[in-house]
Amino acid sequence: MTSDPPTQVVAGGWHFFSAQEAALVEAIVDRIIPADELSMGGKEAGCAVYIDRQLMGAFGASSRLYTQGPFLPGLPTQGYQGEANPAQRYRTGLAAIDAFLKQRDGKTFVELAPAEQDAFLTAMEAGKVDLPNGVKGPGFFGLLLQNTMEGFFADPVYGGNKDMVSWRMLGFPGARYDYRDHVSKHNQPYPQPPVSIIGRPEWLGKGA
Amino acid sequence: MTKILPRKDVVIVGLGWTGSILAHELTDQGLDVVAIERGPWRDTATDFNIGYAQDELRYSIRRDLFLQPAVETMTVRNDPSQKALPMRDFGSFLPGNGVGGAGVHWNGHTWRFWDSDFQIKTNLTKKYGASRIADLQVEDWGVTGAEMEPYYDQFEYLAGISGKAGNIKGQLQEGGNPFEDPRSRDYPNPPMQMTYAPTLFAEVGRSIGLHPFPTPSANMSRAYVNPLGIAMGQCTYCGFCERFGCANYSKSSAQTTVLPVLMKKSNFEVRTDSEVLHVDLAPGGKSARGVTYVDTSGEEYFQPADLVLLCAYGLHNTRLMMLSGIGKIYDPGSGEGTVGRNYCYQTNAGVQVFFDDKNFNPFIAAGALGQTIDDYNGDAFDHGALDFVGGAGINCIPTNGRPIGTRPTLPGTPKWGSAWKKATVEGYKSTLGYSSQGSSYATRNNYLDLDPTYKDRFGRPLMRMTFDFPDNDIRMSNYVCDRMEEIAKALGGKQYAVSRRKKGWDSVPYQSTHNTGGAIMGTDPKKSAVNTFLQSWDVPNVFVIGASAFPQNAGKNPTGTVGALAFRAADAIRNQYLRNPGAPLVQA
Ligand SMILES: Cc1cc2nc3c(=O)[nH]c(=O)nc-3n(C[C@H](O)[C@H](O)[C@H](O)COP(=O)(O)OP(=O)(O)OC[C@H]3O[C@@H](n4cnc5c(N)ncnc54)[C@H](O)[C@@H]3O)c2cc1C
Ligand code: SF4
Secondary structure, three states, X not given: OOOOOOOOOOXXXXXXXXXXXXXXHHHHHHHHOOOOOOOOOHHHHOHHHHHHHHHHOHHXXXXXXXXXXXXXXXXXXXXXXXXXXXHHXXXXXXXXXXXXXXXXXXXXHHHOOHHHHHHHHHHHHOOOXXXXXXXXXXXXXXXXXXXXXXXXXXXXXXXXOHHHHHHHHHOOOEOOOOOOOOOOOOOOXXXXXXXXXXXXXXXXXXXX | OOEEOOOEEEEEEOOOHHHHHHHHHHHHOOOOEEEEOOOOOOOHHHHOOOOOOOOHHHXXXXXXXXXXXXXXXXXXXXXXXXXXXXXXXXXXXXXXXXXXXXXXXXXXXXXXXXXXXXXXXXXXXXXXXXXXXXXXXXXXXXXXXXXXXHHHHHHHHHHOOEOOOOEEOOEEOOOOOOOOOOEOOXXXXXXOOOOHHHHHHHHHHHHOOOOOEEOOEOEOOOOEEOOOXXXXXXXXXXXXXXXXXXXXXXXXXXXXXXXXXXOOOOOEEEEOOEEEEEEEEOOOOOXXXXXXXXXXXXXXXXXXEEEEEEOOOHHHHHHHHHHHOOOOEOXXXXXXXXXXXEEEOOEEEEXXXXXOOOOOOOOOEOOOOOEEEOOOOOOOOOOOOOOOOXXXXXXXXXXXXXXXXXXXXXXXXXXXXXXXXXXXXXXXXXXXXXXXXXXXXXXXOOEEEEEEEXXXXXXXXXXXXXXXXXXXXXXXXXXHHHHHHHHHHHHOXXXXXXXXXXXXXXXXXXXXXXXXXXXXXXXXXXXXXXXXXXXXXXXXXEEEOOHHHOOOEOOOOOHHXXXXXXXXXXXXXXXXXXXXXXXXXXXX
16 A cells, blocks of 8 residues: 555465465466467466465455455345455365365366366356355356466566566567557557566666 | 644545645635545655556556545445445445545546536426436536536646547537537647547548547646646556556646645645544534544544535545535435435446457557547437437547456457467457447436445444436447447457446446436535535535536546536635625525
């Protein structure tokens, strides 16, 4: 909430996830954003690191949101009405996924083949798996999807979007601030590569 | 223990767009003015820093500059039979917070409403008969377009609006909006340079007989010095505009058009991080004594003042009136009471046209850079054979290519996986979007009151919003969607998709921060909370400034009209009210 600049997230170690949770999240983000000819996968791009750090902050704790009760079931048009904050939802949601799969397949998510992982996530998204402990599949999948996309497309300063991979893929020039010389060049590709808030990879280490 | 402070001539609640205008005008009059602002101080160099202003996650997704629901939210439901629940996170609309208010992070589409909007009930009744509006609760504003014109002019020159006049003193102007009311002179700045998508949209619109024109914009098309002597820079089309503060001094806001002069005045003071809890009334409730506010350490203060101006944003103005006992809260059952009445919104819908062979460079953009077609707005077209009243502006204003939020894909695309990725890359640069911004007309059961269950952090009731799109407005929106489909066909992409507006207002996806009504202006104290100078009927030394005064909303963004009403109220206070302070300007 202050006007300070953001601080660079440095990968390495997990702040919120246990090692097991981290492995599961890395496997999930790698199915949501698989490695293919267009880009690296969500894991290599840093999406799990991004989520880990977000869950330690204001987002994970819902500290900016209205969190007073009573917590009543509402209509979808009234928005999320649960009591659990994102940090709590990840903790119970991830545990529920592995508990469910162990029971059904005798394996954890990480141990499934990619096609099986996709089939499970598809069913979870569609509300077709009954996760334990009252976890609602579509709701938790929606949270995972939203956060994975945030990590992939946000500025790399937050720990995802490694080397501005998603911006290069789309042709989004990133944190540039002056396009006056290109406004009227209709239908012509913008010639410059992206920059991030912290600069460009090739600049790193070259400053004082 | 409440600390009692020295008296001031004027206390202003909220230092956003309207608060800063009123503060400037009344300090010019020589009055001693204090503004009390709930959020922090904000300034361009420190808070909209060019080194990291371009941060989509922080400003657009996590919404650093906005009001946080933990501080104040409201409960929502679609009709009185439902249980209202709190918006635990804001979604459909995003109120502002801090000096500059929502003006810090607005887009800057700056419109004038028309005489036919102001005299709506009279006009529609005369043209189409009273039965056409029988299901609605539309009201005349009590002012004419001609009366509003000088105040629109004042706001547009203060804010340096970039645009092209369509009608100067009755003479139609080539390239402007032929449907607008006469204006006394052209905009202070020429239109912005057009990007590709709106250029194509305008060409195709014109080819099918419509009348596109550049959207009037508060993003500067060139360097500008406003009548207060404050300089602004040319917009750089950065594409980090709405939801962000402008790091270039190119978007008009209190920061770039008023505060540099206001803050230097010895008879002005602002207290930030201080939330006004209520207006204190004298015994009998007919006059205000001042306001009570609390700072971030929980310390409570009483600020006595002769004149109280609520400039806290329409929704917050309305709640503050309810919490202070100013006027009677509206009851939809009996139809009695005025505070909370005629809450309206905006009836929007959208179209996407997908191309193979075009590159729109969506990231080259500004909050209000685009083209508008008003052929189907308001009463610009004949409704004789139609089954609704009202209309919509059709806007091609691509504001950004920020990729967390802006990733258009063909209908039916999965949300993840390799097929999603391929479609995302294909759609990113080659999709043209436009939308209809429709009028929102009042009905008996769309209103604001206090929630019986949910409380704010001080234990006081949240405001409760009961709203759904009236059937009339849905029919209007469908009609305009049909017209938008005609444009889509003429554009000739490989495919197009229309998102129509449906019943069941959804509080989750962003629609617009154009909440209107709740303390509406008018000539009848039984139906309006304020007179046409925005003075409370019930407590005449309180003025309530903002879109809360709109009896209903037009198919246009509100702030041009909010700014004009602010100047009109200031004029009335300076030239009429102060001659006989505390007296009503209009006899009930
Ligand atoms: C993303 C976005 C885009 C927009 N785009 C457009 C657009 O293109 N065109 C358009 O016309 N409009 C637009 N708007 C709307 C526009 O910003 C508002 O209409 C305008 O700012 C209203 O001015 P105001 O003075 O009424 O309120 P604000 O400018 O919001 O100022 C109100 C101030 O009061 C303060 N306040 C509230 N409650 C209290 C309290 N209890 N005590 C003390 N202070 C308090 C708030 O913190 C705030 O600073 C947009 C809004 C948003 C959020
Ligand atoms: S688009 Fe223009 S007005 Fe908007 S923030 Fe960028 S430079 Fe400022």
